[in-house]
Amino acid sequence: MIRFAVVGTNWISHAFCEAAQESGRLELVAVYSRTLETAQTFADEYGVSRVYDDLDEIAGQPDIDAVYIASPNSLHAPQASLFIRQGKHVIVEKPMASNLAETEALIALAKEHGVVLLEAMKSRYTPNLVRAKEVLATLGPLHRASLSYCQYSSRYQRYLDGKNPNTFNPEFSNGSLMDIGVYPLSAALELFGIPKSFTASGQLLDSGVDAHGSLTLKYDTFEVLLSHSKVSDSYLPSEIQCENGSLMIESISRFKQLTVHERGLPERNVSLHQSDNEMVYEAHHFADLIEQGNYDHEGLEKTREVSRILTEARAQLGITYPADAL
Amino acid sequence: MIRFAVVGTNWISHAFCEAAQESGRLELVAVYSRTLETAQTFADEYGVSRVYDDLDEIAGQPDIDAVYIASPNSLHAPQASLFIRQGKHVIVEKPMASNLAETEALIALAKEHGVVLLEAMKSRYTPNLVRAKEVLATLGPLHRASLSYCQYSSRYQRYLDGKNPNTFNPEFSNGSLMDIGVYPLSAALELFGIPKSFTASGQLLDSGVDAHGSLTLKYDTFEVLLSHSKVSDSYLPSEIQCENGSLMIESISRFKQLTVHERGLPERNVSLHQSDNEMVYEAHHFADLIEQGNYDHEGLEKTREVSRILTEARAQLGITYPADAL
Structure with a gap:
């Protein structure tokens, strides 16, 4: 059993801890939050007693093998770096870091320290991603x-009311492209490979982050449009058009x-059965990599490419984060 | 009753002739085709006896008030011009002409001769277009x-088999943007006005026309993506995302x-009743303009803007037609 700690106590941390339990291979043993009280409330739900409000202290615990990090984007790199230096395996929420330089530094650091580093891009490890590739090959x-x-x-209403929530604050390396756009972007790279070129467009808020936008990815013989928004809803599936038919994907994340x-022909459901909590697949993958001692796995190159495109797209749009100046 | 002739005997001409009948204001009196036999077969369906294989001859008939032109794109401008010079009102299939220069020349010519010139963009005159604007204002x-x-x-299979069909032949000013893309483009201009700027992308066939592509239209505070293809199908409606809800449009044409x-909230059907043949609305509009003697109507400026964007988009993509050199 891999003993792991969690950093961040948002809903996504709960989803990962449940996935970890469902996997039967990862055991939550400690919780970090900025306040012990918040950490304890979270820990209580899992019957866990060890809580921390000091990152150095939790990272230094010798009986913790791994950490799941779900803090704001801007903290991913410094926190992951801290745990890697202590020899811990790290699974960190998407996007892995604020920019390409941080992502590359983390990847190099994990290899240097011989630990697993994995971006928690949950769609990347689902059965239906594999199935989608299989089906596309027939169309x-x-x-x-x-x-x-x-x-x-x-x-968003809190933003409009002037309350400066994290999710629309460049201080935390947030915005639509980083928080939401990363899902269709990662899916595109999984399904279609690395684009030859791309153009980004987007609408910036006064805070400096983007509210919504798009990426046009150009490949040799086809084109992929990505849309993302944190200020409006889409009710449509994603759609991939091939010459003989189209594949719809419900929920690209x-x-x-x-x-x-x-x-x-009439439409056909071609889905495989999936757990309702898709994070169970990334939890298994994380455990696999740790057990195999695979510190140079192919997910890292995918994460690097996603980070490169996010970083270049932000440059096209004029979105900069304080983290970019570090 | 407005007495009109038809140029072109494709399915779209049948749809217009049926719409004209349904309107009760336009009477088909003559049919032109390159062969008299084809013209006669078409004319027989409407109990019409006068058929022509000579354009100058049909355009010179004094008892014909108007003409509906549904020939290949490259012939729109020369044919419309011929009829305008003979004092006939002209409704011409979309896109009005091969390029902006032709479109502007036709508009000027129609004003000079005091005749109605109308692009047969059927969506522009539907009740549901008005309804869509109304609904969007509430979201x-x-x-x-x-x-x-x-x-x-x-x-497309005929194209792949080397049979050079008109629809993929630059000689006829065809391709995905011109034939299909013009629908979402016209709808966007109706719904959102003229974009501040735009970028086009697309995939060219060896013949030189585009097989599919997209336009990203940029407005001050929002963005519109247009997709078009003649080599693949979409099964999704168009979607307009506002802050409080989204509007879906089934069939943008x-x-x-x-x-x-x-x-x-649960989804709501907010459609108005429409004729199954939407061309009846453009037929009524054409008749209205003729009866009002309105030769400088607002549709002309919309057609001009659509033509400008189509022409500039082709320049971005490197699509040129023989008609561009005239």
């Missing part, structure tokens, strides 16, 4: 795809359901 | 829209059905 030449994640943030429309 | 700030018309052309999703 003829790929021509167009439109992958979308547009979800109104309940905190979860690959929840796959539907195929072949021209002239 | 809060507009953020993103994705308008799409992707429909596999049955002639027809505005067939409107559905609203307001956040937290």
Whole structure:
């Protein structure tokens, strides 16, 4: 059993801890939060007694093997770095870091210290991602795809009310592209590989982060449009158009359901069964990598490419974070 | 009753002639085709006896008031010009002409000769277009829209087989942007006005025309993505995302059905009743303009803007037509 700690006590940390339990391979043993009280409330739900409000202290515990980090984006790199230096395996929420330089430094550091570093991009390890690739190979030449994640943030009203929530604050390396756009971008790289070139567009808020936007990814013989928004909702699935039919993906962050429309035929559900908590697949993958001692796994290069495109797209849009100046 | 002739005997001409009948204001009196036999077969369906294979001859008939032109794109301008010079009112299929220069010349010529010139952009005159604008005004700030018309052309296989069909031949000013992309583009200009700027991308065939592509239209506070394809199908409606809800449009060329999703509420069908043949609305509009003697109507400026964007988009993509050199 891999003994892990959690950093951050948001809903996503709960989802990961439940996935870890479901995997049967990762045991939560300690919780960090900025206050002991918050850490304790979280820990109590899992019958865990050890709580910390000091990062150095939790990172130094010899009986902790690994850590799951779900703090604000800007803290991913410094916190992951701290745990890696203490020889801990690290799974860190997407996006791995604020920019490409941080991502590359983390990857190098993990290899140097012989620990697993993994970006918690949950869609990347789902059965339906594999299934989607399989189905696409049967539909003829790929021509167009439109992958979308547009979800109104309940905190947008707080932003409009001048309350400066983290999620629209450049101090935390946030915004639509980083928080939401990373899902269709990662899915595109999984499904179609690395684009030849791309252009980004987006709408910036006065705070300096983007509220919504798009990326047009250009490949040799096809084109992929990515849409993301934190200020409006989409009710449509993502769609990949091949010459003989189209594949619909319900929820690009979860690959929840796959539907195929072949021209002239009725639509078919081609999904595989998936756990309702897709994080169980990344939890298993993390455990696999640790058990195999695989510190140079292929997920790192994918994370690096995603980070490169996010960083270049922000440059195109004029979005800068304090973390970029470090 | 306005007495009109038809140029071109494709399915779209049948749809217009049926719409003209349904309007009760336009009477088909003559048919032109390159062969008299084809013209006669078409004319027989409407109990019409006068058929022509000579354009000058049909354009010179004094008892013909108007003409509907549905020839290949490259012939729109020379044919429309011929009829305008003979004092005929002209309704011409979309896109009005091969490029902006031709479009502007036609508009000037129609004003000079005091005749109605109208682009047969059927969506522009539907009740549901008006309804869509009304509904959008209730959904809060507009953020993103994705308008799409992707429909596999049955002639693509003929193209792949080397048979050089008109629809993929630059000689006829064809291709995905011109034939299909013009629908979401026109709808965008109707719904959102003229964009501040735009970028085009697309995939070119060896013949020199585009097989599919996209336009990103930039407005001050929102962004509109247009997708079009003649080599793949989309099964999704167009979607307009506002802050409090989204509007779905089934068939962007027809505005067939409107559905609203307001956040937290069940979806609602907000469509108005429309004729199954939406061309009846443009037929009525054409008749209105003729009866009013309105030769400088607002549709002309919309057509001009669409033509400008199509022409500039082709320049971005490197798509040129023989007609551009005239």
